[in-house]
Amino acid sequence: MTPLAHETEAYLQTILPGLVGMVRPAPTERVANLPYYLGQLKLYTVQVAEREVALVLGPFDGKRGDTKKMLASLSKYLNLPVIYVLKGLQSFERKQLIASGIQFLVPGNQLFAPSLGMDLREYFRPGATATEGQLSPSAQAILIWLLLIGYEEPWVAAEVAARLGYTAMTATRAVRELEAAELIEQTRLGRRKCIHLIDAPRPTWERAKPLMRNPELRVEFVGRRRFAHGQHGIRVAGLDALATRTMLATPNTHAWAVEQAEWAKIQRGMPAADPWDTAEVIQIWAYPPTILPDQTTVDPLSLIVSLRDNDDERVQLAIEELEKTLWQ
Known part of the structure; x- marks a missing residue:
């Protein structure tokens, strides 16, 4: 599998825990009868909530209208919903895809799949906050790191996130959550914006426990x-x-x-x-x-x-x- 396919599988299993199978190359018997122009696409399949879905790894050349027609033809031939997978998207490109009704996925970013009843956005929406009952997994992991390791000095949020395998964008959302819960605060040290616990570790832990999710x-x-x-x-x-x-x-x-x-x-x-x-x-x-x-x-x-x-x-x-x- 390509790196993009691996990233897609990891992202789907993260946002839909317990509902997603493994991403696999499309079976030969499905691809064999496709027209040549469709058979050249990078095709994968995955089970989502017990429903088989086709994934097309992009990008590929062509205007938006051509992309829509190609994906619609592929869906008809395979008799499966088709999701267009891209490494990244600009905001205007995302809006164009949605306006065109093209289902798409950007790992670590967004899944737009109306046929599956899903429009899950991460980078383009505010992160979950403590008022919704629980911290997000990334916010909880960063808070635990601060409680156990990083409580003695301020840290750049992106550096903490990198230690845990998260992106800088994920760190930004997590910091917003933790600030909203009044567990951490940001201060500026020179040119660097740093985070640190508002209180000592033990009282912070006691306040955070009701917000903690079972991992x-x-x-x-x-x-x-x-x-x-x-x-x-x-x-x-x-x-x-x-x-x-x-x-x-x-x-x-x-x-x-x-x-x-x-x-x-x-x-x-x-x-x-x-x-x-x-x-x-x-x-x-x-x-x-x-x-x-x-x-x-x-x-x-x-x-x-x-x-x-x-x-x-x-x-x-x-x-x-x-x-x-x-x-x-």
Whole structure:
């Protein structure tokens, strides 16, 4: 697959967690009967909410009207909704595509697919705010980084975001959220605009807890020998991680956390399933579980949020024990 196809898959799985399959090159039997001018397109398919969708990787030459006719013809031949995938768009180009009724996707930016009932915009709309109930995954990850690592000095938001694998634009949206929640503020140091916590870490954490989302999007069960525990991006999670950090007994079943886009990459290289292999729990997270880069477990704050609804009294006592050790 091309880098753009990989980015498309990661973006779809991020904005539609649990509803999107893997992006794959269009099956040969579908492409074989296409007219030559359509068969030369970069075609992929993906399952979205149990519906098959065709993806056309652009750009390709031609006027907007020609693009619309070509995509309409392709949709008719394949009998599938077609989405035009582009690396980037100027604002006026986006408006032209929408006005022309062309369904399109820009990874990390926007999905416009009326046939699927979707018009999901990121760069072109204000980010989710704390008033909507929860922090976005990127805002939560940046806040946790500040609480655990960056609380002693101001930081440029884009630098923090880069450490976590986010873009500068994502950092801008996250900062707006965190400022609206009165958890951080911006100050100018020389020519640099920096962010820092308004209060000390512990009171900030107490105020932020009601806004924190469970990072776990879904759980999968995978044979132990099918994936390498030492891969970059995988961390010990769940009760396993809590047992590592507290006096809680180690569970029999191991749990691991991995960010959704990273998991998609890992799956491509996994061997076939072995029915005799021991199953382990894979938690698919909305943001990277690698906020603390040199740890084997997920960070303690994400761990607490992921387990706070566990009804086991022993687990809740262990969480209290863990919280007391923070910021000593």
